[in-house]
Amino acid sequence: MRKLIYGMNLTLDGYIAAAGDDIGWSGPPSHELFQWWLDHEQASGLSLYGRKLWETMSSYWPTGDQQPNATPAEIEFARNWRDTPKVVFSSTIDRVDWNTRLVTGDAIAEITRLKAEDGGPMNIGGATLAGAAMRAGLIDEYVIAAHPVLVGGGTPFFTPLDSWVNLNLVETRTFPGGVVLTRYETRR
Secondary structure: OOOOEEEEEEEEOOEEEHHHHEOOOOOOOHHHHHHHHEEEEEEEEEEEEEEHHHHHHHOOOHHHHHHHOHHHHHHHHHHHHHOOOEEOOOOOOOOOOOOEEEEEHHHHHHHHHHOOOOOOEEEEEEEEEEEHHHHHHOOEEEEEEOOOOOOOOOEEEOOOOOOOOHHHHEEEEEEHEEEEEEEEEOOO
């Protein structure tokens, strides 16, 4: 059975985007934080995206390694992003590229099927998609990179739940700029 990991950068008050889908609050990550995310992505066997996050990632990373000031870590991230198999869940787009397949049907049924397969961990991103997986009890690990900023509203990292989810803390790490990363596993 594969592990499903939901992780993102978020504000201290719990938002992955401020009002208007503004992600400018995060600024460029420190080299150390970017390297942590690169290592995390390289350990993944499959990435699951909702439409909005897919559009954000696919607008930059296919050619991120060709940018004039790309760091070695950014070059490696772009290469890894292109090479990693991806699944995009959307009923509003009709085409995806870069080692990706599109699922337009029941996301929870497909994620459940993918979890039952053998393979490396899967990362899930996008508030709507991850929220549905969270409500279905499919998330095995949460990765929170909390940035020291309050935005007061926007797209929350966590969705409302019908019942409590108990977690075990497995990692805490502080990065430059006051970013605190915490990882929690779901208690089953």
